[in-house]
Amino acid sequence: MMEKIIVSDQVTPAERSHDAEKAVSRQAVYENDQASISDKDSVEFQGGVRRVRAITSSWSTKTLILVFVLLYLVSFVDALLVSVQGSLNPYITSEFGKHGLLTVVSVVSTILGGSSKLTLAKIIDIWGRVEGFLFMLLIMVIGLIMKATCTSIEMYTAAHTLYWVGHIGLGYVVEIMLADMTTLKNRMIMLGINGTPGICSTFAGPKIAALFYANLNFRWAFGAFVIMLVGVCIPVCVVMLLMQRRAEKSGRLTKEKSGRSWWQSIVHYFIEFxxxxxxxxxxxxxxxxxxxxxxxxxxxxxxxxxxxxxxxxxxxxxxxxxxxxxxxxxVQFLPWKYLKEPTMIGSCMLYGVMFLSVFAWNSYFSSYLQVVHRLDITTAGYVLNSFSLTSFIFSPIFGVLIRITGEYKWTVMAGIPIFLLGTALLIPFRQPSTHVGILTMTQILVGLGTCLFTVCGQLAIMAMVSHQEVAVVLAIYGLFGSIGAAVGSAIAGAMWNNITEKQIYARLPEASKHLAASIFGSMVTQMSYADGSAERTAIVGAYADVQRKMVIVGVCFVPVCILCTWFWRAVNVKKLMKEQTTGNVW
Known part of the structure; x- marks a missing residue:
């Protein structure tokens, strides 16, 4: 509560006026702080939250820095893996003759990955961050092993779903751990820095993918990353568990027994999750x-x-x-009370619409670059990843900007015209004659806009709640993003599978029309035809037609972003009186 100002009889009128102004200023800050919280701050913390608060209270600054570095290495390997598998995916689906099912693989995994975040939020809040981290690592490793040994498109879809759930969950737990270790005003700087491994993976990932594809195969790629992933994740768990034991010995953390039998525990967590x-x-x-x-x-x-x-x-x-x-x-899966807060609704909707717009055209963009523009795996990956590269570069910069100004509502508004311009330019430039450099420029513009949306949206929802609710609201935020990505991928898949093959068939000469299905099913077959041939002309024309229609659909969703940000509360995070973290944090 705001402290009271006590004025003695000896205080002059001028001093009394000055104190009154300070009191009014303090009251304004206090009211602004209260307005930023969707519900009453939690006074009781669940087991996982209590545990991490005790850990951060017991470790040294050196340990804090060490954990930052270890989490950065995890993010580095994970980002590299995402880039490699993204470059290999079109070839894997083509190997099974099902290139058109590229989005099906994404839709299932994206939906499950997004919805599982809320369950994972409960796991890390009730049991602990390390437990959730290890659980996601296990799922990810199983998925990668299955991808390395798959023999059909069905098995690959199941394997990718497991891998993607683990990948999304692992990244989510890393974000929550970073939130535990940072103050609100510094949080987006650290989350932005943690995303910078994407700068390296943008260039290294496609090249590594090309080397595996040319010299070994995609199976060896997944097998190698299993070893690397486990190697960087285990040290994080070891350090956190050692710090937990130190907190227990110091008395900051006490173990509590539930008193439930194993069957009662199963029922309890079945309900709780x-x-x-x-x-x-x-x-x-x-x-x-x-x-x-x-x-x-x-x-x-x-x-x-x-x-x-x-x-x-x-x-x-x-x-x-x-x-x-x-x-x-x-126990509700989706905490409806958080969705009553305008800033929460707007942030989640913005994240969902952003992904919907992008995935409506981005899902087959790598195939378009390789088939139409004759780019190899590496170069196509560079162009495709310039979108995310821009975000990785500018996220820490925008984090610093928010730390200086404390504002995020007006900052996010700047991203709308940039995002609109970048997406709108896709329409005239989605032609076979367009230079690859111009395509890269549009990717950079879209990436810059989405970077502003993501940085400000994450901070906006975290500013609304206390430490106890951070994991849950970030899970809700991620769920909306996954739904948007899934809907966008579904739109792209529907357009691709219902338009492309018919366009190829219609454009092929009569002597080659019987090849339409086999051409449509394999990107390798599509790239095998020589320039100037009737078959290649038909393929390029079909690709250009469907891609242009995809980007038109994507542009149509951009104006919704303006409405999503209009209802945000203009909260200055520098003036918030509450703090979500405790102990030795940055």
Missing amino acids: DVVGIILITAAFSLILIPFSIAAYGPKGWATDYIIAMEVLGVLCVPGFYIWERYFSP
């Missing part, structure tokens, strides 16, 4: 969105029985999820 809720929400989005990518492969298209069944079940799962959460769930 709302397993029914996560199944319903995952099934809803998966069953609704996947048919858009696979309908073209059905015997009767959209009239195929299993396509209809998936859509019907998916639609039914939506009200089923609401009814379960509203009337039956003892």
